[in-house]
Each structure stands twice: as C-alpha cells, then as structure tokens.
Amino acid sequence: MKRLLILWIGLGLLSALSACQGDSAGNVKGTVLRGQLEGADDMQINLDRVYIGRANQSLDATTSDGKGAFSFSYPDGLEPGIYKLRVGTKSIVLVLDDTHNKLIEIKGALPDLSDPKKLEITGSPATQEYNEMLSRLIARTAKVDDISAFIDSAQSPLAAAYIAYQALGREGTYLPMQRKALDRLRGAGEGLADYVLAYDGYLTQLETAYQQKKAQEPIQVGMEAPDISMPNPQGKMMSLSDLRGKIVLLDFWASWCGPCRRENPNVVAVYKKYKDKGFTVFSVSLDGVDARTKARLKSQEQIDQMIAQGKQRWMDAIQKDGLEWPYHVSDLKKWDNAAARQYGVRSIPRAFLIDRDGKIASTSVRGAEQLEQEILKLLNK
Incomplete structure (x- = not known):
C-alpha cells in the first residue's frame, strides 16, 4: 500500500510538472x-x-x-x-x-x-523595441533624425514601419523616410505582404495629395526666391537678396513653436558643418501679434506690451537655442508676417533651400540628414 501511495504521488508530481512545462514558452x-x-x-x-x-x-x-x-x-x-x-x-x-x-x-x-x-x-522583442521608441515620441525627446535612424536600424521592419507611419503621419515632406520604411518592410518576407500592400496604397494616396498641394503653392522649385526685407532684433533691416552667392536655408519658425525648437539643433549642427563652405541661414520669426489677436485686446497699450513680450521671447530663443548665424528677422506680426504670406507658409517649421543664384532648390527640407543631402547636391553642382 505504501509503495502504491508513493507511485501515485510520483505520477501526480509528473503530471503537475508536465502541465507546468506545457505553459512554458518552450512548449x-x-x-x-x-x-x-x-x-x-x-x-x-x-x-x-x-x-x-x-x-x-x-x-x-x-x-x-x-x-x-x-x-x-x-x-x-x-x-x-x-x-x-x-x-x-x-x-x-x-x-x-x-x-x-x-x-x-x-x-x-x-x-x-x-x-x-x-x-x-515578454516573448516579443519587436514589441519592446517599438515601445522604447514610442516612449521617446510621447516624451518628445525623439527628433526627426532619431526616427530616421530607427527606420534604418530597428531589428523589426514591422516596428520601423509602424513608427514611421505614426510619427510622420501625412506630412508629405517625410515621404522619402516612409518609402524607406516600406522598402524594409517589403524585404521582410511574404508573411507581411498584406501590410506591404496597405502601406504602399496609403503612401501612394499621400504622394498624390502632396503633389497636388505643392502644385497650388506660390513658391515652386526653380523660381527666383522672392526677396525679404525685415528688421532684426536690433532694428537693422536685413534682406535675403544680400545673401546672393551663398546657399541659404530660409527658415520660418517661432519661439512658441515646439516642433520648431526641436528642429533647431538640426539646423545648428548643419550650419556649423557647412558655414565655411558657403552655407548660411536666414531665419524669419513668426513671433509677435497678428490681427486676430489684436482684435481680442482692449487697448493699444496691451497690444504694444504683447508685441514687446513676443520680441523678448524671440531674442531669448535665439540665444537659448544657439542660433548663431546673424540673419534673424521679423515684423512681429505672427501669422500676418508678410514673408510668410508671400511664401505661402501656413504651418511651421517650414524651410526653403535657395541656391547660389537665388533660385528655389527645395520647398521642404526637414531634419539634419535631409538638409545635409540637399546642401551637398548644391555644393557639388
């Protein structure tokens, strides 16, 4: 009887062990x-x-x-x-x-x-990789170049593609980066064919809408860059045409624009690298007060005070972000900025690249990688 009891116990333990093994990842x-x-x-x-x-x-x-x-x-x-x-x-x-x-x-x-x-x-390295990048995006610590690097280096092409889709959205400027993510996804095997088909269809629609939008914009590649003359923070008039002979990044931004401030380190890095090779930046700030805001204020004194505050924030941002090039201008009219209207700027940051002859070379450049590629094209012409 004792031997039988031991056998039953042994079988019970074996059964429990088998059940535990059945729940493990290996089984x-x-x-x-x-x-x-x-x-x-x-x-x-x-x-x-x-x-x-x-x-x-x-x-x-x-x-x-x-x-x-x-x-x-x-x-x-x-x-x-x-x-x-x-x-x-x-x-x-x-x-x-x-x-x-x-x-x-x-x-x-x-x-x-x-x-x-x-x-x-546990059990999904691709999910962990995706979540690490997603956390950086949520915390707003990931820049455009970080997203580009993730697309290139992520172990999971599927995670790379979904991050590209989520982070870059419907911004046509970033279509080359999304196409790069699609190419990696396409090379990941037939098991993801439905994702390749869906993503390709999405990007095709995005490309069509983006090209239609560009065709309606007042500034086109190859045209003469309209001149801009505005005061700098010290009140001195500065003109874009004075930079003829240089490759110029015409950058529309504002101190209150979070994406602009996050883009500034990219512009600074490229400026430092190429400033001695004939490249510079002409920054137009959309700080200040527009007509819509003025209409809500009760007196000219309030308007003047808000304009002064906007100007100070603009100057502080230039110093804090290390924007060391000398060409900073603004009419302190926010969205009523004359240059922004002339160039069809409806959102910021927005940048145009101008060649040595004063002609528009690109109507949308973002991130150090893309900007550097475009500058090198012009330097090698």
Missing part, C-alpha cells in the same frame, strides 16, 4: 497571448489586428477573471502583424513579427497600458 504550440492586469478584474479584453493606413480588424475577445488574468490561444498560430489589446478605454500595441510557437505575456496595472514603460512584456 507552446501556435501562439499564446496571456496576461494579468491589476484593476482589470472581470473585464472584456479585445484583440484587434492593426493595419497601416487601413481600418483595424476586430479579431477576438475574452473576459478576464477576478484577478485580471486573461488568455488568448491560437494553436495554428497568429499571422505575423501588428495587434492591439483593448481593455475599456485603454489599449496597447503588440508588434508580432514572429508568432511561431510563441508565448507573449503582459503584466502590470490597467492604467499602465497608456505608458508601456511601466508594463512587463
């Missing part, structure tokens, strides 16, 4: 996605398949238990792709470029779905 068949979220007790958990430039597809749903635990199991495996886990109003993106016999686990609290850094996610 998963297909794809298993499971997790435990504190505060998500007895809630519906939704799983969507996410596409680039196309509507999401609702894939599956389950209900968590009383401790916020849940599980999705696909014995035949999920298709590689981008997925979104939704719990109430919270959600998190999962980039799964390898779903063969994979266990993906998520642990944390329900509010942490809004901040992936606080979640513990």
